[in-house]
Amino acid sequence: MSGVEGKELRVVGFLCNWCSYGGADTAGVSRFKQPTDLRIIRVPCSGRVDPLLVVKAFMSGADGVLVSGCHPRDCHYAEGNFYARRRLEVLKRFLPFMGVEPGRFEYTWVSASEGARWQKVVTNFTEQIHNLGPLHHFGEGDGSGGDR
Amino acid sequence: MEAIGKLREDIQKELEDVEFIIGWEQGFDALHATPLFIRSQEDIDRLIWNPLCVHNLASYLPQLKGRKVGVLLKGCDSRSVIQLLQEGLIQREEIVIFGISCPGVVDLSKIRARMNVSQVKRVSFAEGNVTIETPQGREEFPLDEVLATKCLSCQYPTPLIYDHLAGEALSPQRPADLLYKEVEEIEKLDVKERLAHWERELNRCIRCYACRNACPLCVCQDYCAADSRNPHWLSQRAGIGEKVMWHIMHALHVAGRCTDCGECERACPMDIPIQRIRKKINKEIKALFDYEAGVNTEDTPPLYTFQMEESTIREKDW
Numbered sequence: 001m002s003g004v005e006g007k008e009l010r011v012v013g014f015l016c017n018w019c020s021y022g023g024a025d026t027a028g029v030s031r032f033k034q035p036t037d038l039r040i041i042r043v044p045c046s047g048r049v050d051p052l053l054v055v056k057a058f059m060s061g062a063d064g065v066l067v068s069g070c071h072p073r074d075c076h077y078a079e080g081n082f083y084a085r086r087r088l089e090v091l092k093r094f095l096p097f098m099g100v101e102p103g104r105f106e107y108t109w110v111s112a113s114e115g116a117r118w119q120k121v122v123t124n125f126t127e128q129i130h131n132l133g134p135l136h137h138f139g140e141g142d143g144s145g146g147d148r
Numbered sequence: 149m150e151a152i153g154k155l156r157e158d159i160q161k162e163l164e165d166v167e168f169i170i171g172w173e174q175g176f177d178a179l180h181a182t183p184l185f186i187r188s189q190e191d192i193d194r195l196i197w198n199p200l201c202v203h204n205l206a207s208y209l210p211q212l213k214g215r216k217v218g219v220l221l222k223g224c225d226s227r228s229v230i231q232l233l234q235e236g237l238i239q240r241e242e243i244v245i246f247g248i249s250c251p252g253v254v255d256l257s258k259i260r261a262r263m264n265v266s267q268v269k270r271v272s273f274a275e276g277n278v279t280i281e282t283p284q285g286r287e288e289f290p291l292d293e294v295l296a297t298k299c300l301s302c303q304y305p306t307p308l309i310y311d312h313l314a315g316e317a318l319s320p321q322r323p324a325d326l327l328y329k330e331v332e333e334i335e336k337l338d339v340k341e342r343l344a345h346w347e348r349e350l351n352r353c354i355r356c357y358a359c360r361n362a363c364p365l366c367v368c369q370d371y372c373a374a375d376s377r378n379p380h381w382l383s384q385r386a387g388i389g390e391k392v393m394w395h396i397m398h399a400l401h402v403a404g405r406c407t408d409c410g411e412c413e414r415a416c417p418m419d420i421p422i423q424r425i426r427k428k429i430n431k432e433i434k435a436l437f438d439y440e441a442g443v444n445t446e447d448t449p450p451l452y453t454f455q456m457e458e459s460t461i462r463e464k465d466w
Contacts, residue, residue, distance in 0.1 A: 082454035099343025143344030
């Protein structure tokens with residue numbers, strides 16, 4: 001299930017406590033098969049996710065980062081994911097400019113009852129990261145003297 | 149320069165009512181201007197206004213909140229003030245603004261690249277040319293060749309907010325399509341080349357935070373996330389990862405607020421083209437929310453607000 005010849009990549013998922021974390025739990029309870037590359041970090045709300053958390057995850061060795069929250073209009077705090085949506089969209093368009101391939105960072109909405117959707121999201125996202133392979137870190141590219 | 153005469157008159161009128169007025173004076177040599185704090189009649193005579201007055205004096209204002217001061221602003225600097233007003237970081241009634249129509253300011257690093265500037269005796273500007281006299285002789289070249297990059301695509305030569313205006317109100321002279329030229333150059337590269345580009349450029353960074361300290365919108369310098377130990381966003385390592393992290397941090401903290409005044413790049417002692425990073429975010433903000441920072445005091449920065457239905461955001465379909 002997970003990627004190439006059993007080699008795992010590091011995928012970090014920031015999941016909102018109220019929906020996506022529950023959705024991932026539902027998927028687990030329902031025994032849906034999922035890739036195991038994703039490490040879940042539970043956050044109170046997708047609005048809690050500072051874009052820098054995502055950048056820091058990449059800098060610290062993540063090959064892909066997923067942020068998942070409640071669907072718009074369903075936020076436990078009424079408006080957290082509205083702010084998150086704007087912020088994360090700017091980040092998503094900005095990261096490729098700095099040399100992180102498009103597709104390494106995604107954000108999405110999964111509600112607590114959507115175990116099957118969670119399975120689809122995590123499977124597709126993991127596959128997407130495996131297609132991209134390990135992240136080329138700063139200091140490993142052509143423009144550096146190997147100084148990390 | 150009739151603008152300077154008008155400036156001096158206006159400053160004279162206002163001097164009584166304010167604590168001081170921030171302008172520019174001659175710096176340590178003929179090629180450098182430096183900020184001047186005008187408190188008395190004698191100080192007014194030291195005031196200068198020419199294309200060497202590069203500093204965005206709006207950077208001083210947030211820390212002077214609560215005191216009544218005057219400030220000289222070029223068109224681009226006035227946008228910083230508007231942005232600060234929008235966010236309630238300064239109060240309009242506490243500042244007296246002397247606007248100046250500005251044909252453009254020089255980029256000293258472009259002059260340094262052309263000639264040895266260690267012993268400049270005189271600098272003069274006439275008819276679109278700049279003449280620099282050194283012990284080795286005279287150098288004359290068109291001003292346009294050494295203008296700051298931001299001036300080559302300037303859309304706001306006249307301040308958008310002022311109490312007194314010196315000089316003729318100018319309409320934009322420069323082509324707007326140059327605004328994102330540098331960003332588009334990088335966008336043409338593939339991702340691998342972009343990574344290499346930033347590695348080459350940002351590896352020079354010494355993390356002196358001059359870009360932060362010069363930025364008019366970096367207002368939480370005493371509590372900067374870059375200096376924080378908890379959470380420890382940046383470690384003391386000198387590797388490129390930390391450098392990149394810092395520049396992304398600064399760019400994201402001014403996302404939707406940056407008025408593209410170019411102070412970060414001007415202040416950089418290593419001449420790293422960091423304005424491009426901020427510019428890229430500006431470009432995306434413009435595309436997503438049709439918003440330009442520092443144009444209207446009544447606006448709300450796009451990341452401080454939201455719409456229930458975002459017409460421009462197309463979410464990923466799993």
